[in-house]
Amino acid sequence: MTGLRDGSPGVGASEQPGQARADSAPPGEALLTVTGLTKHFPVMRGIIFRHAVGQVRAVDDVSFSVASGETLGIVGESGCGKTTTARMIVRLIEPTAGQIMFDGHDITHLRQGLMRPLRREIQMIFQDPYSSLNPRHTVGTIVGAPWRLQKVKTEKGTKQSVQELLELVGLNPEHYNRYPHEFSGGQRQRIGIARTLALRPKLIVADEPVSALDVSIQAQVINLLEDLQNELGLTYVIIAHDLSVIRHVCDRVAVMYLGHLVELAGRDDLYARPRHPYTVALLSAVPSPEPVGRTADGRRERRERILLTGDVPSPLDPPPACRFHTRCWKAQDICKTQQPPLVEQAPGHFAACHFPENS
Amino acid sequence: MAGGEGPRKGDGAGGRFARRRARHRSTMELEAHATRERTGEAEPSAMLDIRDLHIHFPTDDGLVKAVDGMSFTLERGRTLGIVGESGSGKSVTSLGILGLYHRGNAQISGKIYLDGEDIVAADQARVRELRGSKMAMIFQDPLSSLHPYYTVGNQIAEAYLIHNKVSRKAARAHAVDLLKRVGIPQAASRVDDYPHQFSGGMRQRAMIAMALSCDPELLIADEPTTALDVTVQAQILDLISDLQQEYGSAVIMITHDLGVVAELADDILVMYAGRMAEYGSGEDTFTHPGHPYTWGLLGSMPRLSRARLERLLSIRGTPPSLINVPAGCPFHPRCDYAARTNGRSETEVPALRPVGPGHLVACHLSTDEQRRIWAERDMVAS
Numbered sequence: 001m002t003g004l005r006d007g008s009p010g011v012g013a014s015e016q017p018g019q020a021r022a023d024s025a026p027p028g029e030a031l032l033t034v035t036g037l038t039k040h041f042p043v044m045r046g047i048i049f050r051h052a053v054g055q056v057r058a059v060d061d062v063s064f065s066v067a068s069g070e071t072l073g074i075v076g077e078s079g080c081g082k083t084t085t086a087r088m089i090v091r092l093i094e095p096t097a098g099q100i101m102f103d104g105h106d107i108t109h110l111r112q113g114l115m116r117p118l119r120r121e122i123q124m125i126f127q128d129p130y131s132s133l134n135p136r137h138t139v140g141t142i143v144g145a146p147w148r149l150q151k152v153k154t155e156k157g158t159k160q161s162v163q164e165l166l167e168l169v170g171l172n173p174e175h176y177n178r179y180p181h182e183f184s185g186g187q188r189q190r191i192g193i194a195r196t197l198a199l200r201p202k203l204i205v206a207d208e209p210v211s212a213l214d215v216s217i218q219a220q221v222i223n224l225l226e227d228l229q230n231e232l233g234l235t236y237v238i239i240a241h242d243l244s245v246i247r248h249v250c251d252r253v254a255v256m257y258l259g260h261l262v263e264l265a266g267r268d269d270l271y272a273r274p275r276h277p278y279t280v281a282l283l284s285a286v287p288s289p290e291p292v293g294r295t296a297d298g299r300r301e302r303r304e305r306i307l308l309t310g311d312v313p314s315p316l317d318p319p320p321a322c323r324f325h326t327r328c329w330k331a332q333d334i335c336k337t338q339q340p341p342l343v344e345q346a347p348g349h350f351a352a353c354h355f356p357e358n359s
Numbered sequence: 360m361a362g363g364e365g366p367r368k369g370d371g372a373g374g375r376f377a378r379r380r381a382r383h384r385s386t387m388e389l390e391a392h393a394t395r396e397r398t399g400e401a402e403p404s405a406m407l408d409i410r411d412l413h414i415h416f417p418t419d420d421g422l423v424k425a426v427d428g429m430s431f432t433l434e435r436g437r438t439l440g441i442v443g444e445s446g447s448g449k450s451v452t453s454l455g456i457l458g459l460y461h462r463g464n465a466q467i468s469g470k471i472y473l474d475g476e477d478i479v480a481a482d483q484a485r486v487r488e489l490r491g492s493k494m495a496m497i498f499q500d501p502l503s504s505l506h507p508y509y510t511v512g513n514q515i516a517e518a519y520l521i522h523n524k525v526s527r528k529a530a531r532a533h534a535v536d537l538l539k540r541v542g543i544p545q546a547a548s549r550v551d552d553y554p555h556q557f558s559g560g561m562r563q564r565a566m567i568a569m570a571l572s573c574d575p576e577l578l579i580a581d582e583p584t585t586a587l588d589v590t591v592q593a594q595i596l597d598l599i600s601d602l603q604q605e606y607g608s609a610v611i612m613i614t615h616d617l618g619v620v621a622e623l624a625d626d627i628l629v630m631y632a633g634r635m636a637e638y639g640s641g642e643d644t645f646t647h648p649g650h651p652y653t654w655g656l657l658g659s660m661p662r663l664s665r666a667r668l669e670r671l672l673s674i675r676g677t678p679p680s681l682i683n684v685p686a687g688c689p690f691h692p693r694c695d696y697a698a699r700t701n702g703r704s705e706t707e708v709p710a711l712r713p714v715g716p717g718h719l720v721a722c723h724l725s726t727d728e729q730r731r732i733w734a735e736r737d738m739v740a741s
Binding site for chain 1: 444445558559560561588589590591592593594596597615616617618619620621622641642645646655656657658659660661662663664667668670671672673674675677678
């Protein structure tokens with residue numbers, strides 16, 4: 001695995017709340033391995049005689065692994081299947097095919113009762129801090145809920161442990177008895193993060209953790225996530241659509257398009273030498289906060305940009321073979337008939353394209 | 360809302376009401392002119408000239424000072440980017456310019472001159488005439504701003520029918536033309552589609568077509584690309600800038616994304632807690648910003664164009680509530696440099712003062728100090 005964080009990701013400080021747990025996979029070894037993960041949602045018709053009339057091919061044959069202590073980013077536009085992938089990893093959605101290995105266990109179709117103890121190890125941070133917290137519960141109840149549900153006894157009692165968690169994520173421990181509506185968006189996201197940390201998970205799956213927040217608050221939460229990782233040795237899978245945020249927080253990046261994994265590489269490699277044309281186009285579309293030059297007649301200069309035409313096709317009826325060929329400027333006949341496999345183009349740099357860039 | 364008005368009785372054929380209104384307007388203009396002469400205020404020369412605009416909303420919890428003393432001008436063919444976080448008053452400013460506030464609920468003072476005509480003092484009927492024809496708006500969320508029961512073509516033609524004496528057929532042809540202009544394929548058949556049949560990017564294109572239907576001189580875009588994907592965002596930004604060159608209209612671009620502003624805006628206005636923090640050309644604001652809040656915004660954004668930083672230089676704390684804006688400089692509780700002002704930042708509201716040609720900053724730090732601190736911060740960032 002490339003791009004491991006250099007800080008030593010030790011298991012969390014012992015005075016933290018939560019129960020003692022077995023040591024996770026040593027840093028650098030795969031904690032999560034996903035092979036051939038596929039999810040097709042049937043499209044149903046009929047009121048009495050329900051029958052499938054089609055399939056939304058949300059995720060198709062996605063494989064990757066995440067090393068212990070590293071951060072994997074998944075980027076793509078809306079409808080590319082990144083959220084479905086995240087939800088399958090935490091077993092909120094049942095995969096159609098494929099295998100999910102977590103810490104040496106096959107959890108793909110684990111029954112609920114057997115899955116429950118593993119839920120302590122995998123937690124999720126949700127996108128919208130307004131809808132992911134119960135408005136009728138106090139912060140203390142919300143953050144303490146994982147212990148209650150998992151029937152875990154905390155060393156110092158729930159209240160003190162919750163307050164320690166609140167302090168850990170930068171909230172005032174005195175706010176234990178307040179309700180979510182009394183907090184701002186950024187503070188709510190911190191409450192969500194505190195709840196996630198209650199059971200001291202090994203893997204945290206964060207689905208767009210900062211996209212609902214203001215710029216200045218976004219930076220605070222990103223810094224918090226990084227601090228927590230260094231302090232507690234967490235492993236992250238972060239889903240986002242913002243390529244600059246992904247570059248900042250991730251060690252390795254996976255790019256998805258219409259349910260396919262099109263590129264997977266170390267962060268620096270991917271941003272410096274993207275191989276897949278879709279990644280190239282995505283990167284060139286990001287507006288950058290640098291002043292643009294002027295032409296001789298005083299007009300603003302326009303940045304060189306690869307403009308993709310049209311919209312992402314519907315996943316109900318995705319284009320055959322390479323799904324990007326309808327919008328690709330390099331597409332040839334072979335792209336319409338043969339699906340390019342995800343191959344290693346350079347050490348640790350995988351891309352699924354017949355005519356990769358920068359090679 | 361511009362799209363939601365029905366045609367009014369007495370419009371068009373009669374003309375009696377129109378004449379009376381015009382007479383009323385000319386007297387009002389004369390009066391306004393006389394007041395300006397009395398008070399020694401300068402004639403508005405720019406197309407859009409806003410002077411000391413305040414928009415306050417009395418609520419049960421207290422007075423919400425959404426906009427508190429804004430002044431700026433905008434010429435035809437120029438783009439102004441208004442940047443700020445949620446609750447900084449940027450959207451209220453734009454709604455104020457369009458006259459989209461409830462006169463019973465909002466307390467508005469100051470002047471908004473559009474081509475020399477004060478919109479704040481103008482009567483509702485006149486603002487309604489201007490809205491849609493001379494000034495138009497592109498809203499943030501195209502799905503909730505398009506009516507689901509009417510076809511896209513219908514909604515685009517509506518404003519054109521209200522402001523011009525044309526037949527329905529001509530208005531429909533105009534709608535098809537506009538859809539072609541904003542790059543919708545098969546415009547002639549898509550004109551009869553309902554909004555749900557359009558994708559997100561196409562809906563935003565339809566919104567732009569609606570705003571352009573009467574060839575407005577002032578176009579206000581409120582977070583036009585926030586709901587869109589990056590590749591579609593790039594398409595829409597290019598479209599807005601192409602159309603601006605073609606129509607020569609003035610554009611106000613409201614956004615929280617400094618990247619979007621850098622791509623499009625000639626001038627940038629940074630707002631904080633309803634006040635202007637910084638105003639200057641795009642060049643000035645990005646290469647040597649003077650306000651600590653602007654520094655914080657730039658430091659908070661991970662940038663692809665620069666080397667990756669180990670940590671983002673975030674701003675501490677959260678934006679203040681507009682009911683309870685901190686005394687003195689509204690930014691001082693979050694400012695790292697407030698201590699350097701000898702307590703002035705806690706008691707005295709900093710005035711907007713020039714730090715360079717056309718570059719205004721509302722900060723107690725001296726210009727030299729601003730330059731020095733920014734140079735240090737910029738070194739760290741690059």
